[in-house]
Amino acid sequence: MISSSNSISTSDENGVYGIMSLVMKSIASEIEHIDHLQVSSCNYRAESKLEAAIVGKFVLAVYTKICRLRRERTLLQVLFILLLLLQFHVVPFAAADEALGDSMSRSTSMPEPKRAKVEVQKRPILNFTLSDGDEVGCVPIERQHSLNVGNLTIPYQLRPSSRVKVGNSTTNSRGAVRAEQTFKVEVGACPDGTIPVRRTRDIFNLTSIFSETHNLEDDNNLQSMLLRRQFHKRNKIGPPGFSQPSDSNSTADDEDSPHEHAFVVVNKTEGPFRGMEVILNIWEPYVQNPQEFSLAQFWLISGSYSGNITTSSKSYSTILNTIEAGWQVFEGLYGDNRSRLFIFWTADAYNDTGCYNLYCSGFVQTSNKVVVGGSFTPVSRVNSTQYEIELVVFRDDWSGNWWLVLNDEPVGYWPPHIFTGKMRDAAEYVEFGGEIINSGEHGRHTRTNMGSGYYPEEGDRVAAYQRNIQTVKEDNQLRDARITLGRAEQPACYTARISTQFLDWGSHFFYGGNGHSKRCRHNITTVR
Structure with missing residues (x-):
């Protein structure tokens, strides 16, 4: 260690x-x-x-x-x-x-002054406009949602106390190149003591997309909109393969689910899990409309939808808790169709806790180099140079915080206290894969692509992949994971295939699909 x-x-x-x-x-x-x-x-x-x-x-x-x-x-x-x-x-x-x-x-409950206001002189904040159109501001670490309770700033961990140890796995990129964020390429970093924050004006467009009225000055309403409208307006959400309690006969595999996946599962017998590592091949897939998205990610999971949300000093909650991150194309959230870093979490099966990125309290960012929600450049093209990002999550031995690392840079952490279940100590399940939203416009399956838009049998440099999948146990050491294929909701539209083609890629798989086509003719009969 x-x-x-x-x-x-x-x-x-x-x-x-x-x-x-x-x-x-x-x-x-x-x-x-x-x-x-x-x-x-x-x-x-x-x-x-x-x-x-x-x-x-x-x-x-x-x-x-x-x-x-x-x-x-x-x-x-x-x-x-x-x-x-x-x-x-x-x-x-x-x-x-x-x-x-x-x-x-x-x-604040303090009254307004009876005469002219005196403006607070804030610490100088640098602002940048990037070539992708993003406006990024360098904001003091202490002024993010997760570190403000009332008028006090919560103590935080500036860097992890340890790093995971590399096991016996070897890796070969086979010509692939690491993708970087646009902010890092064009700016480099914010000053020490600050974090780069993407301006959130574009996400207010969600109100017109979802046709709801919200008080946009209230971040709690915005959080509620992001969670409930996008994830709860339709049934059966969350990690692939997990059942909803509302209908004992329904699972995430049901045909009427708008969330469709192609994924693999790490054998549960290898758990409990204190972290994981994956290298994601990065693309910018076609997405049919702003209400839909396409992503590649990992899921760290504990509990279930049918679990008990009540906690006590003697037992954990058994409700679904997740830690999630990856890349995502989602115009409704970001205002464009670029591939961007996203993070997500929930501590109560996607009901009242958790959110995307930094839109609510939870994740604590410490890096001055990474923009959560920022775009990547370049991205992969078919039969051309392949680009990748590396994601690592591990539970810090000393603090118990779940640290996220992007391309060797510690981004920040999910504190253990935000979780209600076993996730405070370890995850019970780990999954990797792609996900899309199928809005079912015009009564037919969406044309939204997953991965590169090509099916896994096309192989390297054509289909998207996730490689060198490893997990972390209590000894804080990375080990190659044993993975099994998950059941896709619409295998004619999107699917995954475990590969043994490249030994130096360790555990890896190809995945993807192009949505509505001769191969994918799924008609939508359920009103969503």
């Missing part, structure tokens, strides 16, 4: 001290515009947004002590509080960049 820093920090040095320095400068420059603290029996009431941004629960306790000792209404009290915050490395900023939602304006 390769050990690195075991420290958990609320920020890197530049992050905390950079923010504090700028806040102090802001206080000094705006001193004549800030109302004095209002003291009545040492109860604090903010009179400006600046004060609201600084004050948190920890600060209130410190302020009360200061107040009782001095009973003075001076700015010195605020400065003293800031010095204490520096000592304890606590940054109580609730304000967030518009890309993450203006949580301060909605969450």
Whole structure:
């Protein structure tokens, strides 16, 4: 096991001290515009947004002590509080960049000032417009959803305490080249202490796509829309092969499911699983309409749809929990048809928890190089250079966090506390494959492609593949996985084939299909 820093920090040095320095400068420059603290029996009431941004629960306790000792209404009290915050490395900023939602304006119960507002001087944020049209902002790590509770910033792990050990598996790319994100190619990285966040304006287009009315300023409604409309407006969702409890005779394989898969399953006897690794061949498949998507991914799974959601100190919840990531083409979510990195999770069978990417609390991003939701470049073409990405997920020994690594770069982690079941410690199942949404327009199967749009029998450089599939057990070592073929919902439209063609690819398979065609003539008879 390769050990690195075991420290958990609320920020890197530049992050905390950079923010504090700028806040102090802001206080000094705006001193004549800030109302004095209002003291009545040492109860604090903010009179400006600046004060609201600084004050948190920890600060209130410190302020009360200061107040009782001095009973003075001076700015010195605020400065003293800031010095204490520096000592304890606590940054109580609730304000967030518009890309993450203006949580301060909605969450604070402090009254608006009675005169002209004083704008909070934020830490400088760099903004970039990429060649793919994305607008990316460099946002302080502390200001993402997952690290803000009230006005306090939750301590976080800046880097994993260990890395998984490589087993006996060997790998040969056979001429394939690693795909990188457009942001990394054109920008490189955000400053230390910040993360690159893709602006979310495009996802507001979902309201017109799904014909629903939402308060777009409420990120909870947006999260609800992303989950319930896309995943719950139709039956039988989630990992392939898992049954829904609402109908004991129905499974994810039923013909009326809009989610169609081609996938493989790691033998459960090899579990429990503390992580996995896979190399995904990356394409930009044709997707028929914005309501549909095409993706390649892994699923780490515990529990089931029929499980009990109740937890206690003596037992785990047995409801479905998942960790998911891969690449995805989804115009309805991203505003274009580029292949993009996505992440997803749920702790209650896709009901009220979890979301895509950084659209809700859960996943904590720490990398300043990776854009969650960002596009990849280049992508594979038939009978041409093949491009790949490597994904690794492992449970950190020291913290219990589930770390995601993209192309050797730790992206961030899913904290164990967000899960309700065995996923807090280990996954029970691991699956790999492709997935599409079939909207059934005009009463026939969609033309949306999976993978490259070609069937697996076409082989290397034509069909999409996933290779060097490995899993991690308690010893934190990667081992080649034994995989079996999962049952596709529409095998005439999309299918997978396990291959032994390339020994240095370890466990690998080809998969895909082109949707409605002479081979795939599935007619849609169910109203969705």
